[in-house]
Amino acid sequence: MNTLIFTIITLFVIGVVSALILYFVAQKFKVEEDPRIDDVEKMLPGANCGGCGFPGCRGLATALVENEDISSLYCSVGGDPCMGAIAAYLGKAAPKKEPMVATIRCGGTCDKRPRTNTYLGATSCAIASSLYVGETACAYGCLGYGDCVEACAFDAIRINPETGLAEVDADKCTACGACVKACPKGIIELRKRWPKNRAIYVSCVSKDKGAVTMKACKAGCIGCSKCLKVCEFGAITVENGLAYIDHTKCRLCRKCVGECPTGAIKMIGLAPLVKKEEPKAEAAKVENKEA
C-alpha cells in the first residue's frame, strides 16, 4: 500500500514541477503571432498551389497581414471576391486584377501537323524538348506529354488523345500559372478571361519563317500580317514571323479571325463574323479603277 501512495505522490510532484517549468518557459519564449493570420488563412481557398509566389496559403496570409500595401499580392484562385473580403477584414485597399485563364497557344493537331518520327524516351515534355525537336517538324509546338497536366493542381488541363494537344477546362482553371512554368516550350499564356469564356488568340508560337512553319504545320502562323492590317485597336503585333494579340487591347471584334489564311487565330464562344458582300464588291471596283 505504501508503495502505491509513494508512487502516486512522486508522479504528482513531478507533474506539478514540470507544469510550472513549462508555464514559465512558455511565458518567457512566447511567440507573438497576429491572430488575424489564422483568420486570413481560413478566408483563402486553401489550395496551396503556389500561384501567388508563396509556398502555401499561410505564406500569403502572413504577407497580407504584415504588409501595409497589399496591391502586389493576389490570390488568383480566390479572385476578386476573396481578396475583397480579406481586404475589408484587414481594412486595407483591395488588390484588383482582371480574371485570367490559361491559354494553350498551339493548334498543331495530329491531322494539321504530321508526325515525322516516334519518340521513345521518358514521357516528359521537359526531357523530350531537351533532346530534340519533337515528333513533328515544328520546334515550337505542343509536345503532348503532359508536363502541364502534372503541374495542374486543379485538374483543369488534359491532353486530348484525338488532337494530341493540351486543353484547358476554363471553368476549372484558376490562373495560378503552374502550367505556364511547367511548359518547356512556353506555349501556355495567362490571358484575360472574357465572360462565357470567350476568347480570340493566335494559336501558334512558331518563330520560324513562314515557309518553314507551313511545311511543318498547316495551322501555324506564317507571319503574313493580314490580321495586323484589319485590327482597329492596335492589339496585334507581328514579330519574328509571328502574330500576337495583346489581350489587354483586344475587344473581340473578330475581324482578324476571318483574315487568317491558316486559321491560326482561334476564336472560342463567338459566332463567326458575317462579312457584308457590298463593301467588298465596292472595294474591288475601286481597285479596278485605280488599276
Add this chain to the structure above:
Amino acid sequence: MKTFPIGGVHPSDNKQWSKGSAIEVMELPDVVSIPLAQHIGAPATAVVAKGDKVVTGQLIAEAAGFMSANIHAPISGTVTAVDMQPNGQGLRQMMITIKREGDEWAESIDRSTELVTECNLSSKEIIERIKAAGIVGMGGATFPTHVKLSIPEGKKAELLIINGVECEPYLTSDYRTMLERGQMLIVGTRILMRAIGVERAVIGVEANKPDAVKHLRSIVGDDKSIGVMMLKTQYPQGGEKQLIAAVMNREVPAPPALPIDVGAVVCNASTAVAVYEAVQKNKPLIERVVTVTGKSVKEPKNLLTRFGTPVSALVEKCGGLPEGDVRVLNGGPMMGRALCNVAMPVMKGCSGITIISGKEALRGEESACIKCAKCVEACPMGLEPYLLSKQARKRAWDAMESNDITSCIECGCCQFTCPANIPLLDYVRLGKQTVMGIIRARNAKK
C-alpha cells in the same frame, strides 16, 4: 588485365558487322552544310559570306575565344548560304552551306602520303598548329584539343593516355584507324608528348581488339616511352575517368576537376592521327572515319568522310535504310543520339552511324522500380541512378546536387541494366542539365 574499379556493364560488342571492312574513301558530296557549333564551347564565327569561293582546307569559321575551335572548308566551291538549318535533332542552328566545284586544295596543305616522323617544333608551336587546324576530341565529346594541351600553371602532366578503347558497341572507326593508320597514330602520339612535355605515353586498347594491340606494339618496337596497354573489355572503359583509373590507378575528383589535376592528359586515337596530319602535313581537320553499321545494314563500312556530308548519303552508300521501324543513331547504342533528320551533316564528333531496326529499335515497356539496385551496381561513377531519377521526376534539384549529379558521365549503364526498362538516363540527364544551369547561374551571380 586492368580495368576501372567500380560499376560497368558488358553489352555484346556487335563489332563484327563493320570490323572487317577496310577504311573506304567516301565520294565527295555535292553540297555540304557545316554547323558552326560542332565542339564544346562557343560556336565559331563565320568568316565567309554568301557567294565567296572557298578551297578545301580554307578557314571558313574562326574560333570565338579560347574555348572554341576553327572550322575549315571540307570541299572547294561556292558558299551558297550562311543560315539556320535543321541539325540531327531537327533544331535549327547556324550552318555554312557550300556547293562543290571540282576538288581544289589550299596550297599550304601537304597532300603526299609519305610518313613524316621528324618533328622539331616547340610545345607552343605544336599547340598553335593544332589550334589553327581546329582539332577537337574525336571520341565524341569534341573538347577542343588545344585547350586540353595547354596545361594550366601550377599543374604538371605526367602521362599522356591515347584512348583507343572504343568501348561503345558497334563502332569500329578507331579500331580501323589504329590498324590502317597506326604509323601516323604513333607519330601523332610523340608530337602530343612533346606538346605537353611528358616522357611517357600509354595507348589503352580494349581486349576485344588484340590485333590492334599487336599492330601498334610492332610499330612502337623498342621505344620504351610508349606503352600499349590491353584493358579489360568492359563498358565504359573508354570514359576518360575510367581510363585514367584503369591505366594510372588514380581517381579524378568530382567536377570542376579535370584529368590534368591527377597528371593525366587523355586524347582519342583518331585525334592523335588528326594531330599528326595537322602538325606534319599542315592539314586542318576536314574529314574523319565514320562507321556505318548495324545488323540490318546491307554493307557495313568504315568511311573516310568529309565533314558536312549528309548522313543519308553514307547510309545510301551502305545499302540504304532497312524497311520497317528504324532507329538511326549518331554514335553507338549506348551513348548515341537518335536522329530525327537523316540529312544531318557529319561533324567532328561523329564517330559512327548505328542503324537498329525492327523490335530492337523500340524500347521495352516500363514497369515499377523494385529497388533491385542493379543500376547502383552498374554506375561507374558510384551514383545512385534510381534515386536521382526519382528526384528528377519530383524536380528536387537541390537534392540531386547534393547527390553529386554533376559527376554523371551519361554513359547509360543504369538504363542498360534496368530490368524494369525505366528511362533512368533520360531523367538523370534532365536533372544534370538543370543542376548545371542552376550552378552556372549561381556562379554568374557571385
